[in-house]
Amino acid sequence: MSIENKIPSKSPQTASRIVDGEAVIVLLKKSRVHVLNEVGSRIWELSNGKRSIKKIADTIFKEFQVTKKKALKDTIEFVKSLTKKEMMVLK
Amino acid sequence: MKLDYYQKIVKKTVDENIPFTVHFDLTYKCNLKCVHCYVTEEKGEKELSTEEIKSIINQLAEANTLYLTFSGGEIFTREDFFEIASYARKKGFALRLLTNGTLVTPQIANKIRDLNPLSVRMSLYATDPDVHDAITRSKGSQRKTVKAFSLLKEREIKVAINSVLMKENVGEFKRLKAFAQEIDSGFVFDLGIIPCDNGSKKPLTHRLTENDLIDFFSSNSRTSEWEPIEIPDDSPLCGAGLNTIYISPYGEAYPCVSIRESCGNLTRQPLSEIWQAPILKRLRATKFSDLKECSTCPLKSYCFRCPGLALLEDGNLFGPSQAACTLARARKTTYEKPRKATD
Ligand code: SF4
Numbered sequence: 001m002s003i004e005n006k007i008p009s010k011s012p013q014t015a016s017r018i019v020d021g022e023a024v025i026v027l028l029k030k031s032r033v034h035v036l037n038e039v040g041s042r043i044w045e046l047s048n049g050k051r052s053i054k055k056i057a058d059t060i061f062k063e064f065q066v067t068k069k070k071a072l073k074d075t076i077e078f079v080k081s082l083t084k085k086e087m088m089v090l091k
Numbered sequence: 092m093k094l095d096y097y098q099k100i101v102k103k104t105v106d107e108n109i110p111f112t113v114h115f116d117l118t119y120k121c122n123l124k125c126v127h128c129y130v131t132e133e134k135g136e137k138e139l140s141t142e143e144i145k146s147i148i149n150q151l152a153e154a155n156t157l158y159l160t161f162s163g164g165e166i167f168t169r170e171d172f173f174e175i176a177s178y179a180r181k182k183g184f185a186l187r188l189l190t191n192g193t194l195v196t197p198q199i200a201n202k203i204r205d206l207n208p209l210s211v212r213m214s215l216y217a218t219d220p221d222v223h224d225a226i227t228r229s230k231g232s233q234r235k236t237v238k239a240f241s242l243l244k245e246r247e248i249k250v251a252i253n254s255v256l257m258k259e260n261v262g263e264f265k266r267l268k269a270f271a272q273e274i275d276s277g278f279v280f281d282l283g284i285i286p287c288d289n290g291s292k293k294p295l296t297h298r299l300t301e302n303d304l305i306d307f308f309s310s311n312s313r314t315s316e317w318e319p320i321e322i323p324d325d326s327p328l329c330g331a332g333l334n335t336i337y338i339s340p341y342g343e344a345y346p347c348v349s350i351r352e353s354c355g356n357l358t359r360q361p362l363s364e365i366w367q368a369p370i371l372k373r374l375r376a377t378k379f380s381d382l383k384e385c386s387t388c389p390l391k392s393y394c395f396r397c398p399g400l401a402l403l404e405d406g407n408l409f410g411p412s413q414a415a416c417t418l419a420r421a422r423k424t425t426y427e428k429p430r431k432a433t434d
Contacts, residue, residue, distance in 0.1 A: 013207055015185035017157045019100050019109065024157060026185045028207045031249060035096035 004057070004072060007091045008079045009049030014087055018045055025087055034087070039064055043078050047088060053079055104155075104334040105327070108375065110366065111334045113156045114348055117144065117175065118164040118340045123191055124228040125214075127257055127297045130164060131289040138340040141171040143358055145178055147338065150362040152182040158209070162189035164340065173202050185209040189253065192239030193232050200242040211243055212253040212279065217263040218270050226259055240274055251277030256307070257284055257297040264311055282307075282418065286403050288351055295404075298414070304421035309428060317426040319392035324380035328398045332371035346374055349399025350408065374398070377409065384411050393426070394419035 010016065016025040023041035025034045036044055039060060046056045053075055061071035082088040104111040117139075119132045139147070151159065159179055166172050167190060179186060186206060192213035195203070203211060215236050217223040223233035243250050252271050256264060264280070271278035284298040299307065308317060327333055331346035338344050342358040344365045345351055354368035380386045385396060394415050401412035 012180075015157065015180075015183055015209070017155050017183065019111075019155060020103060020107075022096075022100060024097070024100050026157070026209065028185060028209050029247070029249070031209060033097045035100055 003076055003080075004054040005052050006079075007049060007052050008047040008056070008083070008088050009091070010044070010047060011087055011089050016044065027085075027087060034085075039074065040078055043075055044082075047079070049091070101334070105330070108332075108366070109155050109334055110151065110336050110362075111156060112158040112160075112330070113151055113336055113338065114160045114162060115144075115147075115338045116162050116164060116340050116348075117166055117172065118169050120168045121163060121165040121191070122168060122193060122229070123165070123232055126226055126228065126259070127255060127284050127294040129285050129287045129294055131287050131291070133341065136341050139342050139358070141174060143342060144175050147342070147357050147362070148175070148179050148182055148184075150357070152184070154362055154366070157183075157185055158187065159184040160187040160189060165194065166190050167194040167199065173206070176206050176208075180206055187212065190214075190239075191227070191232070191236060193229075193235040195235075195239035195242055197242060200239075200246055200248075203243065204246040204248055208248065210249045210251055210277070212251045212277075213239055214254070215240075215252045215267065215270075216254055216260045218266040219263065222260050222263060226257075240276060244274060244276070249277070250274075251279055254278070254280040255284065256280050256282055256299065258299060258303065259297060261299060261303060261307055264307070283397070283400070283414070285349055285400060290403070292404070301417050301421050304418060305424050305428075308421060308425035312425075317393070317422045319423075319426070321392055322379055324378065324386070326379040328374060328377055328379065328382075328396075331398065332374035336366070336371075344368075346371060347399055349397060349403060350374075351399070351403065352408075382409050390416065390419040390423060393422040 013028050014025050015028060016023055018041060021038055021041060023036040023044040042060065042063065043056055046059055057072040057075040060066065060075055061068045079088060083090050119130045161176060166188060176186060186208040188208050188211045190211065190213055213236055215223065216226045220233040224230050240250055252267060254267055268278055282299060284294050286292045286295060331350055335347060336344055337348045338357065342356050344354040344357055346354065352370045354371055355365040357365065385391060395418060396412055396415040398408050400414050401410055402408040404414060405412055
């Protein structure tokens with residue numbers, strides 16, 4: 001399956017809240033906290049284990065002033081980076 | 092001072108009064124009988140049901156609470172504990188559990204692991220079983236708590252020793268610290284014995300005296316730890332009501348565990364209404380400079396004044412707290428005491 005059709009979700013090793021548009025994510029095992037920027041926070045919010053990366057990127061394209069291509073590229077990179085940090089899981 | 096991203100978020104929760112951190116006592120029932128315990132079960136009062144707790148959890152999630160501490164009493168005396176805790180995890184909270192650890196079996200330890208809590212703090216008063224058991228007034232309790240540490244560590248759960256230092260166990264401090272290091276556990280200790288929540292001062296007979304405190308500080312810390320700290324005039328009194336709140340097993344909400352002035356009951360009022368209670372508004376509006384006596388006190392930079400304790404023991408939320416005055420004097424004496432060059 002190509003990466004854009006994969007479905008990201010928040011790792012069970014995390015706890016999080018969106019405070020004023022910014023996602024605060026606690027990595028429970030490591031007791032580390034990450035704060036995401038506005039676009040990252042929106043991707044985090046949309047990653048509910050039901051939407052594909054492509055679908056999330058479509059929303060990013062609609063809500064932020066970026067091209068469709070850039071929205072997809074950024075979403076893929078962002079999801080990959082959070083998966084590497086064990087904050088997200090990809091199905 | 093430059094704040095990092097996370098500190099900015101925390102500041103935002105204080106400025107915008109978001110209840111970011113909540114302490115929720117799920118029960119006052121306990122299988123131990125600790126000599127210094129401040130909890131008094133209210134006869135005839137019914138503790139919250141599973142559904143009532145879930146409804147409070149929903150409201151906390153909506154109010155943007157991130158850190159949720161479950162404590163008691165002993166949390167594992169509640170048969171529905173894991174149902175409640177799993178529900179809270181599904182709602183995105185970072186859970187901290189406070190327990191005496193004596194009811195932790197391998198099966199319970201597995202369930203705790205599956206919850207992915209942020210941390211589990213367990214009360215340990217001494218490495219010597221006799222000293223610990225005399226405090227808990229329960230024979231064999233120390234052995235069970237120590238066993239719980241190994242059960243949780245085996246499952247890679249983040250643990251911390253939670254100790255209260257009092258006359259009976261102050262001599263155990265170094266051994267407890269060494270034990271924490273040995274098992275790779277966190278170590279938090281408290282010198283604050285507080286009166287019972289019904290006002291009884293019985294636990295205070297166990298509290299360290301000023302001389303005990305000076306001895307303890309001098310022999311267990313470096314002078315630099317007791318350096319005076321400047322308190323800006325516009326500092327809030329503490330986090331109570333700013334970005335934290337306490338909930339009792341009866342659903343009663345208070346600014347914190349020691350400020351026993353009710354904000355309302357969550358079985359009858361929504362959190363959004365309780366969060367605007369007069370006592371919380373008063374706390375939010377009060378700055379350190381508004382405290383008539385404390386703001387001009389020569390000891391203020393040595394003092395960790397707790398408004399709740401000032402109210403409980405001395406009857407005035409905004410007045411001096413005798414317990415804090417004693418601690419501040421002991422800190423100052425320790426700091427000013429001539430020491431070896433290595434200190
Ligand atoms: S509590 Fe006591 S020591 Fe602390 S500032 Fe007030 S008067 Fe001073």
